[in-house]
Amino acid sequence: MDTKEIKYNAFENNCADAVQQVLEKALGIDMHMDISSEPNEVFESIKKNSKDIQNEIDKKKTGAK
Numbered sequence: 001m002d003t004k005e006i007k008y009n010a011f012e013n014n015c016a017d018a019v020q021q022v023l024e025k026a027l028g029i030d031m032h033m034d035i036s037s038e039p040n041e042v043f044e045s046i047k048k049n050s051k052d053i054q055n056e057i058d059k060k061k062t063g064a065k
Contacts, residue, residue: 029056 019042020031031046031053046053058064 028060
């Protein structure tokens with residue numbers, strides 16, 4: 001998915017930012033987390049917020065708000 005809409009800034013972005021942006025854009029959701037460049041912190045944050053993330057995905061599927 002290369003729309004060239006998002007500009008990568010090496011000083012502000014990291015690989016976790018890129019992953020979050022792709023997932024949010026593809027799924028149409030907000031993952032509700034501050035991304036760290038530490039992979040373990042990112043994984044823990046996703047685990048911690050997994051129910052909220054899944055609920056938001058489910059809402060998108062059903063068209064609920």
